[in-house]
Amino acid sequence: MKKTPKAMRVHIGLFGRRNAGKSSLINSVTGQKISIVSKVPGTTTDPVEKAMELLPLGPVLFIDTAGVDDKSELGKQRIRKTYKAIERTDVALVIANDRWDHYENDLLERFKDRRIPTIVVFNKADLSRPSERILKKLSAEKIPFVITSATNGEGIRELKELIVRLAPQTALNNPAIVSDLIPPGELVILVTPIDPEAPKGRLILPQVQTIRDILDNDAYCMVVKERELRDALDRLKRPPALVVTDSQAFLKVAGDTPPEVPLTSFSILFARLKGDLPAFVEGAVAIDSLKPNARILIAEACTHHRVGEDIGTVKIPRWLRQYVGAALQFTHIQGHDFPEDLSRFDLVIHCGACTFNRRQMQSRIFQCRQAGVPVTNYGVAIAYSLGVFERALEIFPEAKEIFLRMKSLQKSKQPVA
Ligand code: SF4
Structure with a gap:
């Protein structure tokens, strides 16, 4: 205990x-x-x-x-x-x-x-x-x-x-991580890159908690690095019920996973567990409205040591700049110090918040709402900016519906050429 x-x-x-x-x-x-x-x-x-x-x-x-x-x-x-x-x-x-x-x-x-x-x-x-x-x-x-x-x-x-x-x-009784998405007896493949940013000798908390949730539901899982995924899939007699990937490997994993196999990321699972997936989908679509030099707050719940190609300080800023096609201003915070005044930001991107209880993440979402600032999380923003969003939301029909509705609204507002 x-x-x-x-x-x-x-x-x-x-x-x-x-x-x-x-x-x-x-x-x-x-x-x-x-x-x-x-x-x-x-x-x-x-x-x-x-x-x-x-x-x-x-x-x-x-x-x-x-x-x-x-x-x-x-x-x-x-x-x-x-x-x-x-x-x-x-x-x-x-x-x-x-x-x-x-x-x-x-x-x-x-x-x-x-x-x-x-x-x-x-x-x-x-x-x-x-x-x-x-x-x-x-x-x-x-x-x-x-x-x-x-x-x-x-x-x-x-x-x-x-x-x-x-x-x-x-x-x-927090929402399930993944167990409500897969029937007992089914296989889930978890893709966990082991790169220089991965902690030595162990898996990170979201991965461990997902494995436990799968076992609690009498399902089972196979854990692979992204390089071995295709081979692992080839060896199976029947396809897995779900593939869950670390967001950083989304593109490669999406390419290697057959289209009929549901695919999502740890961060998207945690968006549902700790946060508010529909709100995060709306936050991700707000990326389309970012103007050059837009101010983005990147918030992490824990104070881990940043190394190499860190996801929050290096990769997400790079993917977002590429997506928006302009320079953007990033502010980074870690731990309990979430800014009281959020009005100076155009978007908040939060990590999966695996070390927070649900109440704390909900408080932050509430604070963003009050300030009128869209909020999303790492995995949701990454899937959006890498163009694999619809597929990653396939197993969450309500969230996908919101996304499609927002996209069609965006299109209807575009001037006719
Ligand atoms: S608290 Fe956030 S940054 Fe820290 S390990 Fe969990 S998801 Fe990653």
Whole structure:
């Protein structure tokens, strides 16, 4: 259970003022000393994460955040990170004591706007209790609350039960990666180039997770490099149910895979798993509207070391420039630092986000929508710019329909010669 990737855990965020007892509460719920507890306000600086199993929910990740009332210069940066943590929170705990004012109300508003299930926890009950007025207000607004003491254990069991009840099933039951696309007993071929950019001695997370999903569905797979694909296909008595390729090998793989065999990419599978495939299709079609010097944000969820012909910094910019036929301006970011102001970009291209939970990727898509900036992901953009889009979407009829509709709309807008 400890090996469950972070991205597949329900993320439970603890938010509140400094010294509200967030860290001691997390230690009490987890039964372990993972956060530093101190009477000095502001002991938690960067969000602290702790993975554990919360039965009967399963694997979860607690996020202990810095207090939202820190007015110091450093405090502003900590609060920024605290608010960033909201983007990946599946269940929010607002930790309060006997005080209740705009800090708590502001947190509740933020969670309501993002439709994040929220529990108010009145901690330190051994020292003071919340007022009846606040409890009535929360009851009237149907916001669940619990009174706890991390010191004597009061309410901790009730809190765990509330979390289990509120944890959204969507966080646990993410869409399938590939298992709903292939019947049990069928073969999938996975094409994974082993080039200098590939990590030494292992496959990357999306590949590993796809293999596991196939096995979970009683299907089976063959993993090949792009050079061996044609030979592997020739040796089969019947064609595979699906070929999934790394996006970088799309053109060669499309050439070697018979047209009647469905073909897609890991990134397109992850566009569906983490993101919003129809929205990403619309984002890819927006490539056609890019003007010379258009500004494109390339965002990666993890901070891997870039080497050689890196996909985000070298290959995608090259393919896009070739497709658009003009110079383009690229900005690259990695990790949790997604820009707050997206309005200066004409397009956002995101990686497959295999290290993010679904909530975090959805938050980024939401942010792009709010800024009116089209968003797509690596695999979707690559398939589009390499001209293999329709084929890659064949197994996703809804997404293909959107693409065909947008193309016909584009054509109808073109001036008649
Ligand atoms: S760049 Fe994105 S898709 Fe690739 S390994 Fe990192 S998080 Fe996963």
